[in-house]
Amino acid sequence: MTKRLYFEDPYRTEFEARVLDRRTAGGRPALVLDQTCFYPESGGQPFDLGSLNGVEVVEVVEDAEAILHVLKSQVEADAVKGRIEWKRRFDHMQQHTGQHILSQAFVEVLKGETKSFHLGGDSSTLEIGIGTVSDESLERVEGRANQVVFEDRPVKTRFVPPDRIAEVPLRRPPKVEGVIRVVEVEGFDWSACGGTHVGRTGEIGLIKVMGWERIRGNLRFGFVCGARALAEFQARNRVVRDLAGKFNIQAGDVPVFVERLGAEAKESKRRLKKLEETLAGYEAGEFVAKAEGRLVKTVLAERGPDAARALALAVIRKGEFIALIGARSESRSHLVMARSESIGVDLRPLAAELASLMNGKGGGSPSLVEIAGDLSADLDAVLLAAAAKLKI
């Protein structure tokens, strides 16, 4: 019904057409034309964007033999001038042709068959029928794919009748019957495909696999081609360069440096915890000496929940006490309550009451509870309320 001009010339961006039918799609007006450059969503490739007589085309969908151009608002004329958004189209051509080459490279290098393909807004994915892959074998696949790019091979399309299709060494059997559109990356890959592709492989620029994940017992690879590959390289290079600059090291030294930093942070945390415990022992002695009765309560300045816990435990080791210790971390206020074994009271019901005062949550055992609440909670007032409730 609609002549697909992108089959003959995927580089064509402007065309004139007659309106054959007017329909609606999702509550919007949609035109069927006698011919079009607009590619409709199909075969894993998204639709083109652009305009008809200056009115925005928001979606292009296939409906049997017709292509529906879904419009932002109605176009009254029966003859239209169409224009597709070239940047988006060329991006799709780069990704899609890159996919054909990458699929065949997986077959050649790892005997990996393509199970599915999806061209997304940021990156594209390729599901390959293999269970595992090493960095080395994946680099061999990328190497082969990019060799085909650098050789700047022609990409040719032709229609093949059903009785001749057996002569074409297709990578996958066609999904449709009848006349088949064959896309050939010269001498390398033959695919049955209705999408848009670049004229020569050199236009893809670069094919890069970014990562992979397991799916249905296969591996699904994310990859980028052309301008997307450049954008990815720029973004990642900026991250590495900034990291290296911040620590005044070479970019290549970043992994070793970060690993060392992580180990040092872990060791520092361990030592700090020991110091907190030692300090808590001394502090507990002072608090116990000036305690009124069996209650020890205080709010620590510029110390976190670990210090509060260490102090509370150190206090109850000094004798028969209940310790109520408040502290603040970067984003929360904290309260630790601990009691000596000889004092039989269950602290958990009290913790629930205090938690509501702090707009937070608490929990623990009958003899040790911890509460975390809003940073703005008035810890001194909470401690007074707790002391009043405890009555010891």
Ligand SMILES: [Zn+2]
């Ligand atoms: Zn294709």
